[in-house]
Amino acid sequence: QVQLQESGPGLVKPSETLSLTCTVSGGSISSYYWSWIRQPAGKGLEWIGRIYTSGSTNYNPSLKSRVTMSVDTSKNQFSLKLSSVTAADTAVYYCAGPVGWGQGTLVTVSS
Amino acid sequence: DIQMTQSPSSLSASVGDRVTITCQASQDISNYLNWYQQKPGKAPKLLIYDASNLETGVPSRFSGSGSGTDFTFTISSLQPEDIATYYCQQYDNLLTFGPGTKVDIK
Numbered sequence: 001q002v003q004l005q006e007s008g009p010g011l012v013k014p015s016e017t018l019s020l021t022c023t024v025s026g027g028s029i030s031s032y033y034w035s036w037i038r039q040p041a042g043k044g045l046e047w048i049g050r051i052y053t054s055g056s057t058n059y060n061p062s063l064k065s066r067v068t069m070s071v072d073t074s075k076n077q078f079s080l081k082l083s084s085v086t087a088a089d090t091a092v093y094y095c096a097g098p099v100g101w102g103q104g105t106l107v108t109v110s111s
Numbered sequence: 112d113i114q115m116t117q118s119p120s121s122l123s124a125s126v127g128d129r130v131t132i133t134c135q136a137s138q139d140i141s142n143y144l145n146w147y148q149q150k151p152g153k154a155p156k157l158l159i160y161d162a163s164n165l166e167t168g169v170p171s172r173f174s175g176s177g178s179g180t181d182f183t184f185t186i187s188s189l190q191p192e193d194i195a196t197y198y199c200q201q202y203d204n205l206l207t208f209g210p211g212t213k214v215d216i217k
Contacts, residue, residue, distance in 0.1 A: 035206065045147075045155065045198055047206040058205055061112060094154055101154040 002027035004095050004102035012089075012109050018082040022095030022102060029053055029076045032098050036069065036080045038091040039104075046091075051078055085109045113137055113201050115209035123217040130186040132212045134177075134199035142178045143203035149211075150195045158197075159184065191216060 008020035022034065036048040049059035051069040059067045063082070071078040082089060092104040114137040124130050134144065142162040147155035157166050159175035162182055172187045186193055194216060199209040 037208075044211045045149075045200075045208040047200075047208060050206070060205070096154075100157075104154055 002097075002099040004097060004100065006093060006095050006102045006105040008105065008107070010106060010108060012085055012107060013111050014086055014109055015084055018080070018085050018089060018093075018107055018109070020080045020093055020095075020105065020107070022078050022080075024076045024078075024097065027099065029071070029073055029078065029097075034071070034078045034095065034097045037094045037096055037101075038089075039094070040088075040091040048080065048082075048093075113140060113204050113207050115199055115201055115207050117199060117209040117212050119212060120210065121213040121215075123215050124189050125217045126189055126191060128189045130189050130193075130214060132184040132197055132199075132214075134182040134184065134209050136180045136182075136201055136203075139179050140201045140203035143201055144175075144177070144182050145200045145202065146173075146175050146184045147198045147200060148193075148195045149198065155198060186214075189214070189216070 003025050005023050012018045030053045033050045033052050035050040038046050049067050051057045051071050057069050066083045068081040087109050090109045092106050094104045095102045116135045118133050144162045146159035148158050149155040158169050158173050163175045174185045176183050196211045196213045198211045201207050
């Protein structure tokens with residue numbers, strides 16, 4: 001059974017860069033689109049962007065200037081970097097793919 | 112950008128009731144629409160893909176219909192375990208989620 005697991009710091013300072021990694025286990029990461037989605041407390045879902053295993057990316061236009069995604073097929077991982085974070089970036093961050101979603105990880109932006 | 116709207120934003124219904132949620136896209140998305148269920152503290156779970164196809168293992172009381180810009184999600188007989196927030200999501204052009212519909216028991 002394929003599982004996704006997010007990892008990364010739970011606390012990031014304002015103006016710094018949020019970095020998260022999603023590890024895919026139980027199956028290959030190859031030949032699919034993999035996405036990042038976030039959800040502020042009590043609010044709806046916001047798609048951040050996606051990466052294909054070739055490295056091709058698509059980003060939400062509202063976040064595009066601050067987002068970078070990458071993939072490491074040798075480690076079955078893909079990653080998210082969000083720069084210049086503010087309190088508005090505090091949210092549960094999910095990674096997702098064709099076989100499901102990770103459990104989510106809370107990232108808080110605070111000094 | 113494709114915008115998604117959902118109505119209602121919340122509803123209360125009795126066990127056994129038929130529940131209907133609508134989702135509208137700002138432009139034609141063909142049938143490129145998913146419906147997700149999210150329970151508190153959990154990741155969303157895919158219920159319906161391609162507007163009307165039931166994901167494997169999902170109870171048959173859930174169904175979806177529509178194409179173009181107007182879509183409907185139905186729970187034919189509401190069960191206590193269906194208490195959740197439901198989201199539509201388009202994937203015709205990038206991905207966009209609707210704002211969600213919170214369903215609870217009356």
